Amino acid sequence: MAYSSKVVDHYEHPRNVGSLDKNDVNVGTGIVGAPECGDVxxxxxxxxxxxxxxxxxxxxxxxxxxxxxxxxATEWVKGKTVDEALQIKNTEIVKELSLPPVKIHCSVLAEDAIRAAIEDYRSKQSRLAGAETAAAGSR
Amino acid sequence: MKLPIYMDYNATTPVDPRVLEAMMPYFTQDFGNAASRNHEFGWTAEDAVEKAREQVGAAIGASSKEIIWTSGATESNNIAIKGVANMYREKGNHIITDVIEHKAVIDPAKYLEQNGFRVTFLPVDKHGMVHPEQVREAMTDETILVSIMHGNNEVGTINPIGEIGKLCKEKDVIFHVDACQTFAKQPIDVETMGIDLLSCSGHKIYGPKGVGALYVRRKRPRVRCEPVIHGGGHERGMRSGTLNVPGIVGMGKAAELCVQSQAEEIARVTRLRDRLKDGLFNRLPEIYLNGHPTERIPNNLNVSFLYVEGESLMMGFSDIAVSSGSACTSASLEPSYVLKALGLGDDLAHSSIRFSIGRFTTQEEIDYAVERVCAAVEKLREMSPLYEMAQEGIDLSKVQWAAH
Structure with missing residues (x-):
């Protein structure tokens, strides 16, 4: 199976590879997939x-x-609000990268990863807000 | 050095120019039907077919009379397994094989299972080997056939065929060997190894595709197979159909050439394979050899590169043709059943690459491959969340993955 030129381009020149500080309250981390399934x-x-x-x-x-x-996915979420980022659909990824049917699960995983990262960010933010409220109340 | 580089010789091999040369006259000039017994064209074709029969027989210590031409090893395996089962079903209904056979053995065995036979699929050890004791323990009074491969096509492990053959002789059970990866390339003697049926193929030995052979023992015991393809009674009634004369000539020539240079080629290919192995293992941590460390076909190297997925790794050196046990390379989305049978976790199975080299592989190509593969693994590990977690000291087997 030949890859689309866009897949090859992302593979050869991946955008935004790396890690952010997962303990930073302004950072949300999503980890999806499993090694047994062949993708994480x-x-x-x-x-x-x-x-x-x-x-x-x-x-x-x-x-x-x-x-x-x-x-x-990292390219697309940058500059968006979290609400806007949640609107990204796997089908848009499929279309942009011309993924064949057997690779659709890759796009689903990317959508899941965006959601998981936003969920993590939001839960951190609400914990922070809760902690601030609690701190304010104890004063 | 010419790119891309071919390192998938376990899948197929190029036709040797000397083989092609031998075949050429039989397409246009000596095109006769080998079954035409009453004219020059037929005789010429028949002579060529009989010469090839001798060449193939000589590669395994068999008489030319014991060679049946087929369309390839898949057909040979089908005739051997279904043919023996149907011919000897009065004698018993039990067949023994193993879980890492080629699908061309497993699927006919499963077909027989649905048709009243009992099949034992023996497990293999962590190196992919079947042990004679396992075969002995599985045998019953109903056992009519044992089918065990010689060299495994994925992980390269060579089974102790001679010992299993001896056991089959003691128990008067027919012994079939799928020798696709070893025929003419490894020493095989059907007499000393106790082999009754042996499948082989032209295109694995620098011959053409679409031709194969089945060795069928003629004495002690005389083995009979019910045909799978009926019509005309060619090939001692076991395989009807007009013979593929150019293909057969090519397979005979290919077998002869392999046998002529067998010892030197084993030494040369082993040296190149070990150079590839050492190059990878000296540079990359956390990579694992799949298959047996010593008892393996010389041209195969199967390695799992932990934390890196096989298909993406192949993309990283797309100018080198290899194959992977990764699910992503197959339609089934399941990783290699062979690697899983060796006890590899799905993660290691997904991370495996099979390199297989051969007659036209050069040292320069090996050195190039080492460089390219190492660079790709290093790049992908930098991109791998699993590698990062392992570096942080996280035990990946204890992580609760969100399976999908």
Whole structure:
């Protein structure tokens, strides 16, 4: 099976490979997939005070399509608010990368990774808000 | 050095130019039907077929009369397994094989299972080997056939065929060997090894595709197979159909050439394979050899590169043709059943690459491959969340993965 030129491009020049500080309250980390299934994606976002995604990083264990899907996902979420990022659909990834049917699960995983990262970010933020409220109450 | 580099000789091999040369006249000039007994064209074709029969027989210590031409090893395996089962079903209904046979053995065995036979699929050890004691223990009074491969096509492990053959002789059970990866390339003697049926193929030995052979023992005991393809009674009634004369000539020539240079080629290919292995293992940590460390076909190297997925790794050196046990390379999305049978976790199975080299592989190509593969593994590990977690000291087997 030949890969689309966009998949090859993302594979050869992956955007935003790396890691953000997972302990930073402004960073959300999503890890999806399993080694047994042949793909694991880690996608991280970093948001500013207004909830806009200012940085994104990924690391992926998986086939070329999985790497390309996560690379593309980091490109797309950057500059979006978390609400906007949640609107990204796997079908858009499939279309952009011309993924064949057998690789659709790679795009699903990328969408899941975005959601997992945002969920982690939000739960950190609400814990932080809760802690601040508790701290204010004890004063 | 010409790119891309071919390192998938266990899948198929190029036709040797000397083989092609031998075949050429039989397409246009000496095109006769080997079954035409009453004219020059037929005689010429028949002579060529009989010469090839001798060449193939000589490679395994058999008489030319014991060689049946087929379309390839898949057909040979089908005739051997279904043919023996149907011919000897009065004698018993039990067949013994193992779990890492080629699908061309496993699928006919499963077919027989659905048709009243009992099949034992023996497990293999962590190196992919079947032990004679396992075969002995599995045998019953109903056992009519044992089918065990010589060299495994994925992990390269060579089974103790001679010992298993001896056991089959003691128990008066027919012994079939799928020798696709070893025929003419490894020493095989059907007499000393106690082999009754042996499958082989032209295209694994620098011959053409679409031709294969089945050795069928003629005495002590005389083995009979019910045909799979009926019509005309060619090949002692075991395989009807007009003979593929150019293909057969090519397979005979290919077998002869392999046998002529067998010892030197084993030494040369072993040296290149070990150079590839050492090059990878000296540079890369956490990589694992699959298959037997010593009892293996010389041209095969199967390695798992932990934390890196096989298909993406192949993309990283796309100018080198190899194959992978990764699920992503197959339609089934399941990793290699062979690697799983060796006890590899799915993660290591997904991370495996099979390098297989041969007659036209050069040292320069090996050195190039080492460099390219190492660079790709290093790049992908930098990109791998699993590698990162392992570096942080996280035990990956204890992580609760969100399976999908």
């Amino acid at each position: 994606m880690k996608l991280q976002i970093k948001c500013d005070a207004a909830g806009r995604i200012v940085d994104a990083k990924f690391k992926t264990f998986g086939c070329g399509s999985a790497i390309a899907s996560s690379s593309l």
